Amino acid sequence: MMQISQGHLNTLDYCPRLFQHIYLDQLSIPLTFEQQEAMARGSRFHTLMQQHELGLSTQVLGEDAALSELMERFLATAPDVMRRDHALFRQSEHRRQIVFQDFLMTVVYDLLILEPEQADILDWKTGLGLPSAQKLERNWQFKLYPFVLAKTSSYLPEQITMTYWFVQPGGPDEASNPQMMRFPYAAEKHHAIAEELSILLARLEQYLEDYRAGQFLPQVDDGNGHCEACPFAIRCDRSSIHRTSEATLPALNDIHEVII
Numbered sequence: 001m002m003q004i005s006q007g008h009l010n011t012l013d014y015c016p017r018l019f020q021h022i023y024l025d026q027l028s029i030p031l032t033f034e035q036q037e038a039m040a041r042g043s044r045f046h047t048l049m050q051q052h053e054l055g056l057s058t059q060v061l062g063e064d065a066a067l068s069e070l071m072e073r074f075l076a077t078a079p080d081v082m083r084r085d086h087a088l089f090r091q092s093e094h095r096r097q098i099v100f101q102d103f104l105m106t107v108v109y110d111l112l113i114l115e116p117e118q119a120d121i122l123d124w125k126t127g128l129g130l131p132s133a134q135k136l137e138r139n140w141q142f143k144l145y146p147f148v149l150a151k152t153s154s155y156l157p158e159q160i161t162m163t164y165w166f167v168q169p170g171g172p173d174e175a176s177n178p179q180m181m182r183f184p185y186a187a188e189k190h191h192a193i194a195e196e197l198s199i200l201l202a203r204l205e206q207y208l209e210d211y212r213a214g215q216f217l218p219q220v221d222d223g224n225g226h227c228e229a230c231p232f233a234i235r236c237d238r239s240s241i242h243r244t245s246e247a248t249l250p251a252l253n254d255i256h257e258v259i260i
């Protein structure tokens, strides 16, 4: 049974051929120095938050002192994240799985807090910039995380929230203060996501069958701009398309988040 994460779904939505390159052919994406740095910083921050949750020391030495500062700024801005009084259960790096149409759907919550009438899924984002709510809502993490919790718990969709904390490196000025976005879940969303997921996975099933028969997964239209940012443009014979420095691949962190 194939394990599917939000990263798989985002990549599949972005371009089926990219999904093939990464997850079926297992080609690696060459990262720029800045991308490697950003991913390493994100990973270290997640580890620190996990240590904090476990009651371990979060003191960071040497060149990672900036990370300590980031962490302190976050804890000062978001004391309610550390609230423990009403929590029945809380765990960082909490993993859940469900079987959906013969795929093993996997989520890993940065922090899950369960209270008697409320379940909150928290996610830390350490990349630069604050995305729009619309952009977040299009991401499969936004959809899959509460969906799986509703499927695997007794909480009603209306009792579930998805909370993002944006913790960005930078000076202690207003603009670089951690910011929070919280989204309520609902039964209507739950049904819409089930339907969307069902269609996407049926498509994936067909792609996988074709792939096993020697057929490549389809490429995106070359007019939609996705190939401009793609490191596989030469492999895909899309290298004549003008590349821009503005364009970026989706969810590099997502792609690396769950290993299959």
Ligand code: SF4
Binding pocket: 015, 016, 017, 018, 021, 219, 220, 226, 227, 230, 231, 232, 233, 234, 236, 238
């Ligand atoms: S170059 Fe274009 S078609 Fe090929 S994997 Fe990248 S986005 Fe998809």
